[in-house]
Amino acid sequence: MTFLLKRSDFSGGVRVVRTYAERLRARGHRVVVVSCEQPPEPLRRRIKRAATGGGIAPAPRRVPGHLDGCDLDHRVIPGGRTPSADDVPDADVLVTTWWETAEWVRGWPARVGRVVDFVQHDERAIGNPDAATRARIEAVWREDRPKIVVAGWIGRAIEAEGGGRVVPVPNAVDTDLFHAPPRGKQPVPTVGFMHTHAAFKGPDVMMRAIAIARAAVPDLRVRAFGHADAPASDPDLPAGTVYRRQPPQREIPAVYAGCDAWLFGSRCEGFGLPILEAMACRTPVIGTPAGAAPELLGPPPGGGEPAGVLVAMEDPDAMAAAIVRTVRLEEAAWRALSGRAHAVAAGYTWEQATDRFETELRAAAKA
Structure with missing residues (x-):
């Protein structure tokens, strides 16, 4: 089988592709990943990044990503x-991973394999595409071939545009990596978030919520990690934020576990892997109803207490109030919330997700 990527970078979508590729290979499949070389960082951006001190870094030969080191x-x-088709090997299945990669394979010979579209977001919501680009995305959705989606809401969006067979296969969490022992609250109230300059991730809402919450909890500490450049003087970060840029994966669980609550402020999201990762590390999540957040943070289908806190979109006051409530919970109540978060995350394993993903690829190959 072949996975076709537009590029390899540090996005969550590429990390998911790597996870499936490695797990499918471990099950005995021959797996090839094909991606396009990403242009190096523009000189203007390197100059801006270097303005905080030091010289201008040389342009890297290749932009790093999650496929490095595997x-x-x-x-x-x-x-x-x-x-072109000449760039990919013969296979039983070819998995596209972005709407443009789905366009590329039109007219390719049967030897490349049956095409399955792997859709991890409503791609119309990324990058503010114009009307012509949106029409191209929707045309891809309507093509008569299987589509695997990471969340039910994406499938509904595709079906609303007349798309064909859609199979939800929710993302999962690596509990061998993302885990933490039971614990109590931090000695000093602490919240965390993933830092980004992407507006659709809602960084402005989270920053404003933290500022409001600090009026009630002046000693509120903030931890963050991400891929964005963020010097200590970055005005986008709350004062005193402990920030880690591109930390190794093995160090991220300690960031989650060092918080009383993790913030998820996205305006639009495919799934929201950091929600599951934080919950697996027993950290309650305060999040907007984007991606899989309603299923992960809301009340369980059979009734009972929620495993997190859902707040309205574009409402920093509501998020701030949730921060204050969470960090002020009695120890026993916080531990109970932490335990529910962990229990929900434990139900989303990559072994189960790979079972379902593999089943769909086998079905496509036999069609």
């Missing part, structure tokens, strides 16, 4: 050109 058969198309 032993998958990863083939990079040089120069950023659009791949």
